[in-house]
Structures are given as structure tokens and as C-alpha cells.
Amino acid sequence: MISEQLVEITDPHFIIELMYAGTSHNMTGCPVYTEMGLGNHAYVHKDLWEKLQKLIPWLEEHHMKLKIFDAYRPPSAHVRLKEVIPQPGFFAIMPETSPHCRGTAVDVALTDENGREFSYPTPVDAYDPFYAAEVQAGRCKGFFEYLKKARHDYQNADETESIRNRDTLRELMESIGLEALAHEWWHYELPRGRTGKYPMLRY
Numbered sequence: 001m002i003s004e005q006l007v008e009i010t011d012p013h014f015i016i017e018l019m020y021a022g023t024s025h026n027m028t029g030c031p032v033y034t035e036m037g038l039g040n041h042a043y044v045h046k047d048l049w050e051k052l053q054k055l056i057p058w059l060e061e062h063h064m065k066l067k068i069f070d071a072y073r074p075p076s077a078h079v080r081l082k083e084v085i086p087q088p089g090f091f092a093i094m095p096e097t098s099p100h101c102r103g104t105a106v107d108v109a110l111t112d113e114n115g116r117e118f119s120y121p122t123p124v125d126a127y128d129p130f131y132a133a134e135v136q137a138g139r140c141k142g143f144f145e146y147l148k149k150a151r152h153d154y155q156n157a158d159e160t161e162s163i164r165n166r167d168t169l170r171e172l173m174e175s176i177g178l179e180a181l182a183h184e185w186w187h188y189e190l191p192r193g194r195t196g197k198y199p200m201l202r203y
């Protein structure tokens with residue numbers, strides 16, 4: 001049963017492609033959401049949906065869509081993901097500490113109206129088939145080095161367009177009252193989204 005605090009995102013201005021529902025674009029290589037019956041359905045806390053829907057006029061005006069790669073993550077899925085990739089630095093140790101398990105965070109990227117993703121310094125979740133295989137084999141050093149590109153303070157004169165897209169997304173998401181994470185350009189969450197105001201929600 002889905003908590004009544006959660007709302008499913010079905011508005012056509014949002015493209016739902018949850019990375020942990022399938023095996024592609026997924027560092028764990030394991031279709032965890034599908035395995036446990038959630039499938040490709042994006043739920044968020046109703047307070048987060050209240051903010052996300054403020055994007056619709058902007059998306060309309062700019063002929064863009066917002067692609068959702070992760071939203072509410074059931075605590076049991078979090079535990080399973082953590083089992084698949086037990087290395088520190090990937091998933092919060094306890095589901096209780098992850099804003100995704102409270103429905104207060106989303107992982108996103110902007111696309112054009114046909115769903116074509118714009119360029120960013122890394123793909124969402126820094127997914128790369130090479131590093132995904134490395135990480136699944138327990139070799140994380142190179143991946144953590146590569147992750148520096150996922151930071152908001154990453155700069156590179158040869159990647160001005162990707163960096164501009166990253167900054168546009170941040171400006172947009174902050175304009176509706178969401179907060180960025182310094183080390184994941186794709187992740188946005190509700191202010192106080194990790195506090196007792198929003199307890200973990202069971203699925």
C-alpha cells in the first residue's frame with residue numbers, strides 16, 4: 001500500500017524513467033523496483049508535488065520536459081540496493097536517512113519536448129557502463145574520481161554547454177523552492193526533507 005502522503009506523477013510534462021526500475025542506466029545492474037512490484041511509477045510527497053507542478057508553465061514556455069530518474073524509493077528497495085552495492089558512498093547506510101525514502105527528493109534532468117536529454121557534465125547518477133561494471137565488481141576508486149564531475153562546483157572550459165545546462169537546471173529547481181546537493185547535480189529535495197517533519201514512508 002502506498003502512503004496517502006505520496007502522489008504519483010502522471011502529468012505529461014514529466015517523463016518517468018526510473019533508473020532502478022530497469023537494468024539500463026542503473027549502477028547496480030539490478031531492476032529492483034520492478035522486482036518488488038513498484039515498476040516504473042514515480043511517487044513523491046504531496047509537498048514536493050506542490051512545488052514540482054510550479055514548473056509546468058516554464059516547461060510549456062520553453063518546450064521542455066523534466067525527466068524523473070528516481071523519486072520515492074521504498075525502504076525495502078533501498079535495503080536491496082544497498083545489498084547489491086554495499087560499498088560506502090553509494091546509498092545512505094539506513095533507509096531512514098535517505099530523503100528518497102521519505103518521498104522528499106527527486107533525481108532529474110531537462111529534456112527537449114521529444115524527451116531528448118540535454119548534455120550535462122555526467123549522465124544522471126553518473127551512470128557509465130564502464131564504471132557500472134567496475135562498481136559491480138567492487139572496484140570503485142576510478143568511479144569516485146569520475147564523480148568529481150557530478151559536483152556543482154565542477155568547471156571545465158571545454159564543457160561550457162553541459163555546465164550551462166547544469167546551472168540552468170539548478171536555477172529552475174531553486175526557483176520553485178527546492179534545494180541542491182553539492183555533489184549530485186541531478187538531485188533536488190524539499191527544505192527540511194530529511195528532518196522529522198517528513199518521516200520515512202513504507203510501501
Ligand SMILES: [Zn+2]
Pocket residue numbers: 070100105106107186187188
Ligand atoms: Zn537523489
